[in-house]
Amino acid sequence: MKNTIRKAIIPAAGFGTRFLPAAKSQPKEMLPIVDTPTIQYVVEEAVAAGIRDILMVIGKSKRAIEEHFDRNFELEKELEEKGKVGDLAAIRHISSMANIHFVWQKELRGLGDAILCGRDHMGREPFAVLLGDTLIDAKTPVTKQLLAGYERYHESVCALEEVPREKVSRYGVIKGTRMQDGLYLVEDFVEKPSVAEAPSNLAIAGRYVFTPEIFDYIEKTTPGKNGEIQITDAMRLMVRDRAMYGLRFEGTRYDIGNKLDFLRTNIIYALKRKDLAKDLHAFLRQLVAEHK
Numbered sequence: 048m049k050n051t052i053r054k055a056i057i058p059a060a061g062f063g064t065r066f067l068p069a070a071k072s073q074p075k076e077m078l079p080i081v082d083t084p085t086i087q088y089v090v091e092e093a094v095a096a097g098i099r100d101i102l103m104v105i106g107k108s109k110r111a112i113e114e115h116f117d118r119n120f121e122l123e124k125e126l127e128e129k130g131k132v133g134d135l136a137a138i139r140h141i142s143s144m145a146n147i148h149f150v151w152q153k154e155l156r157g158l159g160d161a162i163l164c165g166r167d168h169m170g171r172e173p174f175a176v177l178l179g180d181t182l183i184d185a186k187t188p189v190t191k192q193l194l195a196g197y198e199r200y201h202e203s204v205c206a207l208e209e210v211p212r213e214k215v216s217r218y219g220v221i222k223g224t225r226m227q228d229g230l231y232l233v234e235d236f237v238e239k240p241s242v243a244e245a246p247s248n249l250a251i252a253g254r255y256v257f258t259p260e261i262f263d264y265i266e267k268t269t270p271g272k273n274g275e276i277q278i279t280d281a282m283r284l285m286v287r288d289r290a291m292y293g294l295r296f297e298g299t300r301y302d303i304g305n306k307l308d309f310l311r312t313n314i315i316y317a318l319k320r321k322d323l324a325k326d327l328h329a330f331l332r333q334l335v336a337e338h339k
């Protein structure tokens with residue numbers, strides 16, 4: 048049966064070693080962009096694509112994620128008594144926008160293994176995957192774009208970001224054939240190629256739609272670097288047997304687990320905010336002038 052997509056997995060169990068010491072006792076997915084935790088934007092992206100059933104994969108030191116999506120009656124009462132209607136609505140929205148479930152990845156054995164933790168919950172349905180530490184700023188939410196891509200062929204689709212050629216060796220890129228509407232038929236995935244050998248500059252970007260067969264391929268995937276089961280390796284196996292597509296999206300990707308990206312994202316998102324833009328802009332101009 049060719050189901051539409053109702054469910055998503057958000058992997059958020061990783062150690063976040065690139066964001067220490069902050070990630071030692073708190074999830075990097077809870078790091079705020081302006082005043083909102085990264086993972087809340089990620090959930091909002093899934094909800095904007097019509098997904099209401101979300102499974103978060105978490106691990107040790109990730110309790111704050113559970114609490115953030117739970118109701119906080121004391122806080123609600125306090126806001127109600129003070130007449131802070133806007134804040135109250137915003138707080139209630141966090142826990143009511145989706146049905147959020149949790150599963151624990153008991154050993155951190157990589158992103159492929161984290162996705163495999165969602166097997167029972169996803170059943171035989173196709174599903175979306177959104178990395179909990181990655182934001183994609185786009186006019187049309189990227190998960191919504193991927194769902195439209197899935198509806199066309201009913202096969203797995205991954206988001207592709209166009210990256211500068213000279214930086215291609217930092218990413219996993221595709222070898223593929225261009226179809227239509229930004230879709231590519233993927234022939235292979237190449238991890239961190241040299242500039243000369245790169246088959247494209249289209250990098251896999253932290254958002255996916257998978258048919259349930261991906262779980263069989265993750266199970267067959269042998270652990271790679273650091274004993275981790277990489278989702279890209281499972282995708283390489285799957286693409287040998289069945290069609291898989293990539294979708295080049297319009298938008299910008301931010302990896303919050305990387306310190307420089309985290310700082311940049313905060314500034315970019317703050318400059319979009321009516322309550323902050325003017326003062327922040329003035330401050331940045333002054334700072335640049337002082338450092339010339």
Ligand code: UTP
Nearest residue numbers: 058059060061062063064065156157161179180
């Ligand atoms: P990253 O590749 O950023 O891995 O994961 P990481 O281990 O958290 O980060 P560093 O490299 O140590 O700094 C991308 C997403 O996948 C999740 C992470 O929580 C993050 O949201 N993930 C990664 C898991 O859920 N389990 C894993 O075993 C690995």
